[in-house]
Amino acid sequence: MFIKLATKSLINRKGSVLLTLLAMTVSIFVLLGVEHIRHQAKESFANTVSGVDLIVGARTGNLNLLLYSVFRIGSPTNNISWESYEAIAADRNVEWTIPISLGDSHKGYRVMGTTQDYFEYFSYGQQHKLTFESGAPFQSVYDAVLGYEVAKKLDYQLGDELTLAHGIASTSFSRHDDRPFKVVGILAPTGTPVDQTVHVSLQGIEAIHVGWQQGVKLPGRTLTAEQAAQLELTPKSITAFMVGLKSRIVTFRVQSQINKYPHEPLLAILPGVALSELWQMMGLLENTLRLISVLVLVAALLGMSAMLLASIRERDHEIQLLRTVGAPPMFLFLLIELEALIISFLSIVLSTSTLYLCLITLEELLIAQFGLHIKTSILSENSVLLVAIIVGATFVAAAIPSLSAYRKASAV
Amino acid sequence: MDINLRDVKFAYPDAPEKTVLDIDQWSVSEAERVFVQGASGGGKSTLLNLLSGMISSTQGEISVLGERLDKMNRRQRDQFRANHIGYVFQQFNLIPYLDALDNILLASHFSKLKNGVALREEGKTLLTTLNISPSDWNKPTRSLSIGQQQRVAIARALINKPELLIADEPTSSLDQHNRDNFMSILMSLIDEHNITLVLVSHDASLSTHFNRVEVLNDINQMEVNRCSSSSPRKV
Numbered sequence: 001m002f003i004k005l006a007t008k009s010l011i012n013r014k015g016s017v018l019l020t021l022l023a024m025t026v027s028i029f030v031l032l033g034v035e036h037i038r039h040q041a042k043e044s045f046a047n048t049v050s051g052v053d054l055i056v057g058a059r060t061g062n063l064n065l066l067l068y069s070v071f072r073i074g075s076p077t078n079n080i081s082w083e084s085y086e087a088i089a090a091d092r093n094v095e096w097t098i099p100i101s102l103g104d105s106h107k108g109y110r111v112m113g114t115t116q117d118y119f120e121y122f123s124y125g126q127q128h129k130l131t132f133e134s135g136a137p138f139q140s141v142y143d144a145v146l147g148y149e150v151a152k153k154l155d156y157q158l159g160d161e162l163t164l165a166h167g168i169a170s171t172s173f174s175r176h177d178d179r180p181f182k183v184v185g186i187l188a189p190t191g192t193p194v195d196q197t198v199h200v201s202l203q204g205i206e207a208i209h210v211g212w213q214q215g216v217k218l219p220g221r222t223l224t225a226e227q228a229a230q231l232e233l234t235p236k237s238i239t240a241f242m243v244g245l246k247s248r249i250v251t252f253r254v255q256s257q258i259n260k261y262p263h264e265p266l267l268a269i270l271p272g273v274a275l276s277e278l279w280q281m282m283g284l285l286e287n288t289l290r291l292i293s294v295l296v297l298v299a300a301l302l303g304m305s306a307m308l309l310a311s312i313r314e315r316d317h318e319i320q321l322l323r324t325v326g327a328p329p330m331f332l333f334l335l336i337e338l339e340a341l342i343i344s345f346l347s348i349v350l351s352t353s354t355l356y357l358c359l360i361t362l363e364e365l366l367i368a369q370f371g372l373h374i375k376t377s378i379l380s381e382n383s384v385l386l387v388a389i390i391v392g393a394t395f396v397a398a399a400i401p402s403l404s405a406y407r408k409a410s411a412v
Numbered sequence: 413m414d415i416n417l418r419d420v421k422f423a424y425p426d427a428p429e430k431t432v433l434d435i436d437q438w439s440v441s442e443a444e445r446v447f448v449q450g451a452s453g454g455g456k457s458t459l460l461n462l463l464s465g466m467i468s469s470t471q472g473e474i475s476v477l478g479e480r481l482d483k484m485n486r487r488q489r490d491q492f493r494a495n496h497i498g499y500v501f502q503q504f505n506l507i508p509y510l511d512a513l514d515n516i517l518l519a520s521h522f523s524k525l526k527n528g529v530a531l532r533e534e535g536k537t538l539l540t541t542l543n544i545s546p547s548d549w550n551k552p553t554r555s556l557s558i559g560q561q562q563r564v565a566i567a568r569a570l571i572n573k574p575e576l577l578i579a580d581e582p583t584s585s586l587d588q589h590n591r592d593n594f595m596s597i598l599m600s601l602i603d604e605h606n607i608t609l610v611l612v613s614h615d616a617s618l619s620t621h622f623n624r625v626e627v628l629n630d631i632n633q634m635e636v637n638r639c640s641s642s643s644p645r646k647v
Contacts, residue, residue, distance in 0.1 A: 001517060005518065008514075012508075322507075324464070324466070324493070325493075325522055326490050326491065326494025326523065
């Protein structure tokens with residue numbers, strides 16, 4: 001009867017209730033959406049690399065090195081020499097290294113030159129190794145392994161051929177079209193930038209640049225693909241490399257050794273530290289977004305409170321009547337609270353389902369445009385807590401009209 | 413005695429020096445039908461609110477159905493009212509957006525009798541007795557005529573099987589025809605269930621239905637001091 005009374009009373013004032021419901025829905029949508037994307041983005045970033053103790057590149061900012069080596073965002077400032085790489089890789093504390101060579105692209109997807117160690121040692125998320133959806137790591141010079149998204153978006157199968165473009169723009173004019181690569185492997189989805197990467201061997205990167213100087217093809221100096229493959233293809237330089245150490249204890253010592261490397265200015269960073277630096281930088285933006293969404297919710301709650309308070313003024317007779325049939329003033333208090341909670345509950349249901357629909361629709365876009373992998377499942381500890389807070393805040397905001405009803409009920 | 417007031421005084425808390433009701437002694441016996449005639453402003457609502465326990469007296473003894481209302485706290489009075497007293501107002505007797513049946517069931521919600529299905533049946537029986545056709549049972553009561561609304565109000569007041577029914581100008585918003593109709597149904601139900609009735613109205617023509625007629629000004633000493641009084645009559 002209690003719930004029926006509250007529901008019918010709300011239906012009776014459907015105009016103002018509906019508007020309040022919409023305001024609440026929008027605000028909860030914003031709050032949950034911001035929180036979800038924030039949370040997921042953080043997770044997505046944090047999951048991008050794991051098990052890598054150090055990342056080494058040319059001397060630049062910590063973040064810059066992290067961004068271009070792991071996230072394929074931005075451009076490397078400088079390369080490091082192959083000799084330096086070999087010297088550090090030979091250190092007795094180093095267990096493995098993954099060299100990375102960037103700078104080419106295929107239809108907007110970045111191409112990364114590396115070695116087979118990449119498939120063996122690189123891990124993401126909770127120490128997941130890369131696995132193959134089909135095929136195997138590259139063996140020969142013109143083999144390519146595609147990230148899951150690349151293969152899916154461009155519809156490549158094993159055995160397909162593709163040509164790389166010089167530079168990272170999707171409309172590059174300088175193409176390495178004389179030396180096509182063959183797809184030999186497609187990686188399983190990882191939810192990291194790996195999915196958007198074309199992997200080739202370092203030798204492959206060298207081979208397509210034979211006969212190039214200063215980033216342009218020199219006419220008359222090009223070799224055929226076969227001739228190029230026969231050459232000594234040891235790279236002269238690479239963009240960066242990842243380091244796995246035998247023991248974590250020596251991380252800082254090795255880092256400082258690399259940073260003081262006498263023959264070339266190098267920078268070694270700890271991915272975790274650089275990531276948290278990234279978050280610190282994003283922290284202000286994040287908190288601003290959060291604050292705005294909280295304020296929007298507060299505004300909606302106050303609006304609801306005002307709507308209920310105005311309704312109480314029209315409900316004098318109802319209150320009097322309920323008192324006459326024996327309803328204690330507390331009943332009136334709870335009745336108004338219940339009305340508020342019903343509105344809040346409906347708004348939560350509406351906004352979560354809208355958010356869910358939006359995420360499903362935007363999932364592809366977010367991956368394609370920002371490389372952001374957002375899980376569509378909104379249900380998390382965080383969101384449950386948020387919903388609980390919203391319900392609590394509703395109760396508090398509705399206490400104003402509820403108390404007014406209580407006082408009115410006590411007076412008759 | 414169903415109602416017994418002794419030395420009752422009431423003043424509103426915000427004007428404690430101004431006594432609005434002052435009753436030396438007033439009582440109603442079981443199954444008596446009492447008509448109290450009085451215009452508004454004569455302490456009418458105050459008297460009825462005291463009897464139903466909506467408000468408590470500033471001083472004095474109020475016993476209703478053998479219970480001392482002045483000794484109860486508000487919660488006990490609310491509970492007592494829900495269980496034992498039916499109440500009919502001049503208007504606004506029903507929640508406008510609930511249907512007739514739900515209005516009746518709402519009244520039973522606060523009383524001690526809460527046996528859903530049987531209660532529903534009883535509500536339907538009452539509505540039938542009160543000449544409300546079944547097609548009107550599930551309409552929001554705001555769409556019923558005033559005459560129908562007042563009759564549903566009787567059903568609402570009687571659903572908890574009260575021993576005492578208090579009616580405050582129940583016919584004042586009705587026309588002649590509806591008024592007679594209302595009074596005859598009310599009286600037959602009162603007889604049938606052996607309920608004590610206290611009805612207050614300014615309309616002296618209603619007094620024909622009653623075996624005891626009182627004038628509010630005679631009961632309320634405060635009014636005696638202010639206005640000229642007529643002597644109590646027995647019909």
